[in-house]
Amino acid sequence: MFTVSEAAKNKILALLEAQGKKGSALRVAITGRGPGGFQYDLRFVEGGEKGPEDVVEDGGGFQVIIDSASASNLNGATLDFVEGIHQSGFSVDNPNSIWTEPKAKAIQEVIDTQINPGVASHGGFVTLLDVKEDTAYIALGGGCQGCGMANVTLKQGIEVLIKQAVPEITQVVDTTDHAGGTNPYYQPSKGGQSPLA
């Protein structure tokens, strides 16, 4: 069961009206996992754009199409709309754990309680992307992305902590595109010597 709060329902109906899309459905899907939990995709689609396994629920004046791959992780979740001075927008209150597989849950716990509080001091964060057999796939974001010492943080910190907590994991793979980072690439955070040839 996926619930749409009264505030969210009113906002969606207003958007459908404003965009001339009355009769369209709201499609909800989980697109990934981030430091704050699941990441969601919300979009208006025509009623016919429904996959054979997708779940359809009544949003109260519009249909809600729930992506089949996301359905189990959206069961019991509530879509809300908040409007405030500091923040406005849709939010999803989801009681489901972002990982169900025990190894992934244990790694996420380490990331949430030990790794991210540490790297946050440098403006960074670590996201667990996947766990396959003995390998954990992660991405570094914020200040970690593009940092010349990111690999030291990975090998001498993140990997050590994950392996300690989950001994079945033998390698941690960083999938980050460090060339696309906003942190000064290969730049010391204070005065340093030329790293040139």
Added chain:
Amino acid sequence: MDRLLLLMTTATYRASAFLEAARRLEVPVVVGTDERQVLSAANPGGNLTLDFLNPERATRAIVEFAAQYPIRAVVAADDDGVILSAMASQALGLSSNSVDAARAARNKARMREVLAEAGLPSPPVHRFSLEEVPEDAARRVPYPCVLKPLFLAGSRGVIRADDPAQFVVAFDRIAAILRRPDVAAQGGPLAQQILVEGFIPGVEVALEGLLVDGRLKLLAIFDKPDPLDGPFFEESIYVTPSRLPAATQERIAACTHEAVKAVSLHEGPVHAELRLNEQGPWIVEIAPRSIGGLCSRTLRFGEGISLEELILRHALGRGVESFEREKQAAGVMMIPIPRAGILREVQGKEQAEKVPGIEEVRLTIPPGRELIPLPEGTRYLGFIFARGGAPEHVETSLREAHRLLTFIITPPEEIWTEGSRVAEVERHASPAGRARARHSVGARTT
């Protein structure tokens, strides 16, 4: 198992390569660096914060650390750690270069004295205090000459002067670099002086080697096909194997070996820069470290072993004699910084990577960051890597890939808008880049 201590500052390009090499060798690593690592508390045996500007204090910290976590070898990734590596190795009773040799190699004036005393070809040399009146100093040097700081790397602060007027301008410009608080702290007393050498004409090459018990194992000689005649000395293309005649290459290796002996270097990596002219090879500089930046990626040994792995194997006492560089040619272009400003965008990377022979185009300054060219700058815009075939093919691939790149750079004070983006693309792109820019930018601009 005893640990390997890797010394690297946060400015290094080499962290990934050395850590990967250690992983392949299955040796535990402690990273000694100049800033506390964010997760160091979770792995106290794997991280060590050291004061690179005070190697005596840092050595004491290493000895104290080693009492709890025994250290088997100490390796400096870059110039910054060379003296500390020698001091720490000596304190721990490990095989290494002597501290005096490391100090001589880190002081370009001392190195010149040592090479001249050993009878190696040497240009006339003068040393001036920053307090010297440059106009007076300008009257006492030969022309053309090259002014340089005693300790900076990567051609930073190296300027050619052809007459007294150019000398004065160069002197003041280098003095301004040396008076920067971070540079002054890094150089200590060496930051108080400027070295002036007679300009050595000729083509330039680089030699990469490994010292094993005082013997030089030649790893590679790189040709530098772009002339380096000043006024600044920005490195660009390196290609190996060298296309110079075998006899010339032997003379390069022999000259380097003589220089190594003169400086009393004994163990570990050696990177030498030489010039060749009708009088033979001349040492420009020699350093007890491996090639800088990301350039080591051009080198592969045996079954795909990296230069870093070779260095670590040697430091750990494992054999390296049987490893030879692969047969195919390889090269790198250190992408020159076209001009000062803010890097807004780099176009054409995808096309450049499709050029036959190109392995990768790696940009190391992200959009939005300031570009500072030499002689003040410290960072490359990026690196282009090529491999395969003959050296001339590698060089051609590197030049073609670079030609396909367009760097959009604006003055630091300019506010960046879509309109200015179009103007910048039109103004600075190469002809190929202009065509792409008109296509890609114009479509998105009204």
